[in-house]
Amino acid sequence: MSRIQFPKSIASRPVYGILAPRPGKAHLMIADAEGAEALLDLAAQDAGLMARAHILYIPRATGEAYTERLRALNPAQLYVGPSFDAALPRLRRVLSDAHMGLQVYLAGTEGLMGRAAAEVAAAGIPYGAVQTEHRGSLARRMQCVHCKGITEDVTTDPFVCSHCGLNLFVRDHYSRRLAAFQGVCIDAEDPGNIPEPVELYK
Amino acid sequence: MSAAPQKAKAGAEKIEVIVSAVVPVNELVTRFEFRRPDGAPFPPFSAGAHTVVEMRDQGRTRLNPYSLMSDPADPSLYAISVRRDDQGRGGSLYMHRQVKPGDRMTITYPVNLFPVDLRGRKHVFLAGGIGITPFLAMIAQLERLGARWELHYSVRNAALGSYADALTARHPGKVRVYHDDRKQAIPLADLLDGQPLGTHVYVCGPKGMIDWVHRTATEHGWPKDNVHSEEFLAPQPGTPFEVRLCKSDMTITVGENESLLEAMERCGVDAPFLCRGGACGQCETDVVEHDGSFIHRDHWLEDDQRASGKKIMPCVSRFVGPTLVLDR
Ligand code: FES
Numbered sequence: 001m002s003r004i005q006f007p008k009s010i011a012s013r014p015v016y017g018i019l020a021p022r023p024g025k026a027h028l029m030i031a032d033a034e035g036a037e038a039l040l041d042l043a044a045q046d047a048g049l050m051a052r053a054h055i056l057y058i059p060r061a062t063g064e065a066y067t068e069r070l071r072a073l074n075p076a077q078l079y080v081g082p083s084f085d086a087a088l089p090r091l092r093r094v095l096s097d098a099h100m101g102l103q104v105y106l107a108g109t110e111g112l113m114g115r116a117a118a119e120v121a122a123a124g125i126p127y128g129a130v131q132t133e134h135r136g137s138l139a140r141r142m143q144c145v146h147c148k149g150i151t152e153d154v155t156t157d158p159f160v161c162s163h164c165g166l167n168l169f170v171r172d173h174y175s176r177r178l179a180a181f182q183g184v185c186i187d188a189e190d191p192g193n194i195p196e197p198v199e200l201y202k
Numbered sequence: 203m204s205a206a207p208q209k210a211k212a213g214a215e216k217i218e219v220i221v222s223a224v225v226p227v228n229e230l231v232t233r234f235e236f237r238r239p240d241g242a243p244f245p246p247f248s249a250g251a252h253t254v255v256e257m258r259d260q261g262r263t264r265l266n267p268y269s270l271m272s273d274p275a276d277p278s279l280y281a282i283s284v285r286r287d288d289q290g291r292g293g294s295l296y297m298h299r300q301v302k303p304g305d306r307m308t309i310t311y312p313v314n315l316f317p318v319d320l321r322g323r324k325h326v327f328l329a330g331g332i333g334i335t336p337f338l339a340m341i342a343q344l345e346r347l348g349a350r351w352e353l354h355y356s357v358r359n360a361a362l363g364s365y366a367d368a369l370t371a372r373h374p375g376k377v378r379v380y381h382d383d384r385k386q387a388i389p390l391a392d393l394l395d396g397q398p399l400g401t402h403v404y405v406c407g408p409k410g411m412i413d414w415v416h417r418t419a420t421e422h423g424w425p426k427d428n429v430h431s432e433e434f435l436a437p438q439p440g441t442p443f444e445v446r447l448c449k450s451d452m453t454i455t456v457g458e459n460e461s462l463l464e465a466m467e468r469c470g471v472d473a474p475f476l477c478r479g480g481a482c483g484q485c486e487t488d489v490v491e492h493d494g495s496f497i498h499r500d501h502w503l504e505d506d507q508r509a510s511g512k513k514i515m516p517c518v519s520r521f522v523g524p525t526l527v528l529d530r
Contacts, residue, residue: 024423025395100397101423124323124400129425 016134021046025101032058034136035108036066095123111141114179143180156197214310243277249339251312266293273342285332316432323400324350330407434479437461462516480518494523
């Protein structure tokens with residue numbers, strides 16, 4: 001089972017739901033890795049959705065595990081790509097051609113859902129109207145508040161900033177615009193005094 | 203529901219005005235323009251705002267909300283348009299029959315419960331009848347910003363289409379007028395489809411039209427946040443009922459032709475309000491005890507709050523039964 005109940009936290013921390021079919025003129029689905037399972041579940045609830053669905057899927061470490069099953073859903077369009085950045089030009093093109101009545105479904109890691117939601121919001125669909133479902137890795141996309149560099153797929157707290165090398169504490173403080181949590185230097189007062197890194201949510 | 207801001211006196215701050223013009227627009231609608239006696243600029247307002255006009259009608263005070271229709275960029279005047287309602291409670295008849303140029307009146311600072319969402323890529327306005335008024339201000343504001351908009355305006359017939367000709371002449375590509383008597387209707391489903399992402403739709407008109415737009419937009423997959431509406435309800439007459447106000451320590455009777463809010467005011471209770479039309483939430487009042495049934499008519503309370511029997515909106519809602527005790 002790739003689902004997790006996140007502990008209750010501060011208001012800025014995103015919360016995710018469970019994808020459900022909604023009436024719409026077109027359906028845009030963006031998922032990475034185990035997020036594919038959420039799309040499969042969604043299709044099982046309403047097979048009619050897929051005739052008007054455009055799926056952007058980034059398998060990441062799951063390789064070929066889900067792509068054939070997604071293809072078997074017979075979506076109107078299916079794109080499988082190596083990374084979110086590789087899919088971005090296509091996503092932007094889809095959004096610029098889209099009309100009101102488009103439903104957006106996001107599934108998978110927090111980093112993917114956050115970045116996709118920011119693009120979708122910039123295109124004019126409010127955050128509250130976008131459905132999300134977390135599946136798979138608990139890794140987070142973190143911004144170092146000191147050097148502003150982004151470190152993807154952070155799985156421990158604290159962690160080392162991949163840009164400036166500071167030891168950063170993982171906060172729940174989240175930026176929708178950056179689609180990233182904030183990492184704050186943990187040993188500023190007492191350099192070198194760094195707690196043993198622990199795996200997130202373990 | 204958010205907490206009401208604490209103020210010394212109920213209602214928004216007041217402004218003394220002089221009626222500078224009374225202009226008949228058609229058989230049913232008249233425009234009233236206000237200036238300040240000292241010539242000072244009016245407080246700025248954003249399009250969609252309304253003001254509450256105080257009418258002293260033979261010892262009775264009427265307070266009616268009207269959307270400001272004037273250009274928000276012009277601080278020298280406020281204008282409203284009032285549709286005469288011969289069946290109504292008398293506020294519009296008072297405006298039409300008694301108010302003359304040069305009269306002094308009191309109105310409130312504007313309050314906006316129907317603002318334009320300026321994040322919108324495009325704005326689609328749907329007006330029914332006198333519901334055109336807030337859109338006149340919105341159009342002025344959006345024209346100045348160079349924003350994209352279009353208006354679909356449904357009127358009974360050409361003669362009653364307030365400002366329809368002026369709007370069509372000034373914005374030929376953006377305004378469409380539909381005449382009931384020619385069996386023309388706003389093609390809502392077609393309009394909702396094909397709008398660019400980030401479009402917002404705004405509706406002001408009769409209740410049936412507002413419900414139709416919300417329902418159809420939801421069916422077409424529009425997010426709730428992109429659909430905006432405003433409807434001021436007028437309080438409806440009803441059977442008189444008694445209310446115990448525990449904080450004020452008095453028992454009052456709400457008459458057939460007044461609202462609970464008006465009855466409290468008549469008895470000297472300074473009860474909070476802003477819109478007086480069931481839209482703003484300001485008048486929300488806790489029910490301490492009741493035996494009987496509520497007639498909820500507001501657009502504010504959630505279904506579970508209504509079911510709880512613990513809240514009432516005195517500006518538009520009534521009660522039938524022997525006991526009602528309010529925390530006021
Ligand atoms: S005064 Fe606005 S809801 Fe009653």
